Amino acid sequence: MDLAERIARRRSQATEDRLVVDWDALNPGVHLPEPVGREALFEALFDAIDPVFDETLPPNVYVWGPPGSGKSAIVSALIPTLKEVLSRHQPVYTATRGGSELSGMRFVYIDARQASSRFRLYRQTLDAIRTGAVPERGIGTEELHEQLREELSVVEGALLAIDHLEESNTPSLEQVADVFGDLEKVSWMGIGRTPPEDLAVAPPSAGVHIPPYSYELVDILTVRATRGLSRNLNHVHARRLAEWADGNAHDALGALLVAAVSATNAGRTRIHAEDINRGIDEIPADGVPLGRLVALSENERTIIRKLLDRPHEDARTIDALADDISAQTDLTSSTVKRLLYELAQNDILSRVQVSPDNRVVGRKPSKVTPNFSRTLFEHLYEPDVGDPQPMSGRP
Structure with missing residues (x-):
């Protein structure tokens, strides 16, 4: 943000009577x-893909x-900037495609x-490279290839x-290598949480660790609060969120957003300590990130909405919840039940045993609870909560 933009924002904020100006x-x-604060890591990535600056394919990289x-x-x-700076925009004329x-x-x-x-990997790649439309249906995997x-x-x-590898329902590094291995003009950068020594296969020799x-x-x-709030975030609040999050920017920002919703709902124009407390309390330890929620199917989102309509203390079992x-x-009840178990298996929901009775034979009755902030989910999908907007911006 340059100085002119900062001055303009301060002038507009002076007339704001609401806390949040940009969700x-x-x-x-x-x-x-x-x-913010990642300049040295960009240099490490530049080193890893250095041949690309001479328009030569770099080696595969694991981040x-x-x-x-x-x-x-x-x-x-990084990727949009490379595309903007290094991609040439001259048409190539061929006998079959014109220009x-x-x-x-x-x-x-x-x-x-x-x-x-x-x-999906082939289709998204083709859709990004081709200037024309790529069919969503009616085409096979081999034809896309x-x-x-x-x-x-x-x-x-x-x-x-290729971001978010090695998660539930995402490809592994080994699968990525197999999918793109026979395409001579493709290099890939795999991004995931798994340390190289814990992968099922040896990663590429080029690697960058993000601490x-x-x-x-x-x-x-x-910086985020300066852009999003009409009043500055108290430095004590920022430091408390940072210390609590222990290096996890997603959780720190999630707690800040929940705090902003709390203050907005209370009619305040500044975030107070009690709002910070609510934000911290609402973000579960080892909870799923927002991106996992965005990737849910419509049926899965419908089920979660219905689950969140219930009070926190609701002890309804999965079977009873599915029927309801x-x-x-x-x-159908069987579909809801299956999706509830899948959501729990993928850590979107947490299973909690309803009865500790060890005399029960077979699968013990259990209920499910969200493994994410209710406020963040509502912020993504419910337009009447705290004047939120659907998740947007860069990928």
Whole structure:
């Protein structure tokens, strides 16, 4: 943010009678164009992909780090910038395609949460490289593969950044290597949480470790609050959030957003200590990030909405809950039950035993609780909660 923008924002804030002026600025799922405090890591990534600056395919790279360390923020800022600076925009004329294609290197960001299969990986890559539309249906995986190979034949190559590997329902590093291994003009950058020594296969020799945030986290909270709030965030509050989050920017920002909702609902124009407390209390330890919620299917979101309509102390078993949700939707009880168990298996929900009676034979009765902040989920999907907006911005 340059000085002119800061002055303009201060002038507009002076006339604001509400706390939040930009919800996206507080949203942990929305990344800044230039992440705060990560300059040295950008240099490490530049070193890893150095051949690309001579329009030559770089080696495959593995980028890893703990949750909330800013991996997605860094890579989703890097790829569009590489595309803007290094992609040439001269048309390539061929006998079959005329002048619709562009030469130069291609740079593609893929969220593996939205591309869990070989088909989806090929389709998202092709959609990013091709200038025309790519069919969503009526086309097979092998045909997508051949079309991708054909598109690559007229460019120097493509660097794919594939984010969120090795999570529930996302490809592994081994699968990525297999999917793109026979495409000579593709290099990939795999991004995940798993340390190299814990992977099922040996990672690429080129690797970049993203450590958790330390002192930078206070700066991140301050910058985000300056953009999103009409009044400055108290430095004591920023420091408390940073210390509590222990290097996890996603959780720190999530707690800040919940605090902003709490203050807004109370009619305050500043965030108070009690709002910070609520934000911290609402973010579960080892909870799922917002990106996992965004990737849910419509049926899964419907089920979670119905679950969240229930009071916190509701001890209804999964079977009883499935019957009740089925009666309120067009989903069958068996479908709801299956999805509830799948959501629990994938850590979106947590299973809690209802009765400790060890005499029960077979699967013991259990209920499910959300493994995420209710306020954050409502902020994503319910337009009447705290004047929120759906998750948007960079990938």
